[in-house]
Amino acid sequence: xxxxxxxxxxxxxxxxxxxxxxxxxxxxxxxxxxxxxxxxxxxxxxxxxxxxxxxxxxxxxxxxxxxxxxxxxxxxxxxxxxxxxxxxxxxxxxxxxxxxxxxxxxxxxxxxxxxxxxxxxxxxxxxxxxxxxxxxxxxxxxxxxxxxxxxxxxxxxxxxxxxxxxxxxxxxxxxxxxxxxxxxxxxxxxxxxxxxxxxxxxxxxxxxxxxxxxxxxxxxxxxxxxxxxxxxxxxxxxxxxxxxxxxxxxxxxxxxxxxxxxxxxxxxxxxxxxxxxxxxxxxxxxxxxxxxxxxxxxxxxxxxxxxxxxxxxxxxxxxxxxxxxxxxxxxxxxxxxxxxxxxxxxxxxxxxxxxxxxxxxxxxxxxxxxxxxxxxxxxxxxxxxxxxxxxxxxxxxxxxxxxxxxxxxxxxxxxxxxxxxxxxxxxxxxxxxxxxxxxxxxxxxxxxxxxxxxxxxxxxxxxxxxxxxxxxxxxxxxxxxxxxxxxxxxxxxxxxxxxxx
Ligand code: UN1
Numbered sequence: 001x002x003x004x005x006x007x008x009x010x011x012x013x014x015x016x017x018x019x020x021x022x023x024x025x026x027x028x029x030x031x032x033x034x035x036x037x038x039x040x041x042x043x044x045x046x047x048x049x050x051x052x053x054x055x056x057x058x059x060x061x062x063x064x065x066x067x068x069x070x071x072x073x074x075x076x077x078x079x080x081x082x083x084x085x086x087x088x089x090x091x092x093x094x095x096x097x098x099x100x101x102x103x104x105x106x107x108x109x110x111x112x113x114x115x116x117x118x119x120x121x122x123x124x125x126x127x128x129x130x131x132x133x134x135x136x137x138x139x140x141x142x143x144x145x146x147x148x149x150x151x152x153x154x155x156x157x158x159x160x161x162x163x164x165x166x167x168x169x170x171x172x173x174x175x176x177x178x179x180x181x182x183x184x185x186x187x188x189x190x191x192x193x194x195x196x197x198x199x200x201x202x203x204x205x206x207x208x209x210x211x212x213x214x215x216x217x218x219x220x221x222x223x224x225x226x227x228x229x230x231x232x233x234x235x236x237x238x239x240x241x242x243x244x245x246x247x248x249x250x251x252x253x254x255x256x257x258x259x260x261x262x263x264x265x266x267x268x269x270x271x272x273x274x275x276x277x278x279x280x281x282x283x284x285x286x287x288x289x290x291x292x293x294x295x296x297x298x299x300x301x302x303x304x305x306x307x308x309x310x311x312x313x314x315x316x317x318x319x320x321x322x323x324x325x326x327x328x329x330x331x332x333x334x335x336x337x338x339x340x341x342x343x344x345x346x347x348x349x350x351x352x353x354x355x356x357x358x359x360x361x362x363x364x365x366x367x368x369x370x371x372x373x374x375x376x377x378x379x380x381x382x383x384x385x386x387x388x389x390x391x392x393x394x395x396x397x398x399x400x401x402x403x404x405x406x407x408x409x410x411x412x413x414x415x416x417x418x419x420x421x422x423x424x425x426x427x428x429x430x431x432x433x434x435x436x437x438x439x440x441x442x443x444x445x446x447x448x449x450x451x452x453x454x455x456x457x458x459x460x461x462x463x464x465x466x467x468x469x470x471x472x473x474x475x476x477x478x479x480x481x482x483x484x485x486x487x488x489x490x491x492x493x494x495x496x497x498x499x500x501x
Pocket of ligand 1: 108154155285286287288289447448449450451
């Protein structure tokens, strides 16, 4: 077995041990005995060091031209292109996603770098007329300061870049606190920016537990923005905390209970494939994975048979193998949580259609593997399994009769993130779009696979209602107005007199 890699904090352009010297282990989801990396268990002191360095770097960074700032993203993009395959393999080992999905995650990160590089040359505000002919008004964006990015393990490359790239390009400095399950991928991101020659302190990375090093970043008066992707419980604490500060703002992406609405006139084979992808890609561990399939009663049996048959045949295995569809879950605790929900579904009266469980293959015995769990259940908002986010290959098939019945059942939920409607009827497509609450919507597609130039975010428990990805420019900048008088005297708008006695 190869030696575990040494992972360090990156603060002020230097690779540092945490002040306490304490460390944590980064384990392989495929073989939990295997330690891939040793990383810092940072504390408040380390967080404060990173904040001081980000604060110090801010004035010079924001004064640099927007286009020059963006050129660092282009430099990193070139390196990522060079290393794509190696990054994907490392990710498969560290986070357990099948290789094809890891490649897409790397490409999504690359697209993010390219998108924000290009966007630097696009307008950053408007020119507006005034009531007074001698005046012009402008809008512009001003960076906010130090941005804290707290990111999950399920997209360990793309999501940190989603948050870092707009923050840096708009002139903020950044502290990344990556998930403790995927520190190696975060280390790679820091290395790229270091190699690109980013000035010290503009990007900092601190590793460790959320409670120990993430929280001090959130509560500190000198951090202005918190960008968080993770659980509703943590996101909600962050929102409450940031609300107490006069000058702090949070954007939180906090999961979903996403759904597909499948009508009898759908393109059947396409829809079955879309449902398999939505429910089981990433083993259901996406914020946008579908765990509720609303199926019109007239095709319920036919759809169920086809869907269950496909799910039964999905290949569970080592994520570094090309033909694996379902890799291991991220941790043993994650698997126990999913198993708990599978049991709960039965207790709540689910009719189980497929329960693959833990694979018996001895090659997978040390991994966090679990296969698909599919059940049929009538909609009932009191059932916890139909309300709570499971984050695993666990999916309910729920019958509906009419379009209004589908809308009512769909909206009867705590989360509102991704929605897909499958029908050939354009009127139904539009009705669903107008009547259902969601942030990321699809027609005749799975609920997964959003592209980086779209806004990405949900409502209710799914987020702050301020989307992420391309929409983040609004969160990391303040839109200021700037009005200039070219006249030789003061003339006021709104009919206000400018006479001064
Ligand atoms: C997530 O689920 O946390 O839309 C992010 C998608 C990916 C991003 C998912 N582009 O499926």
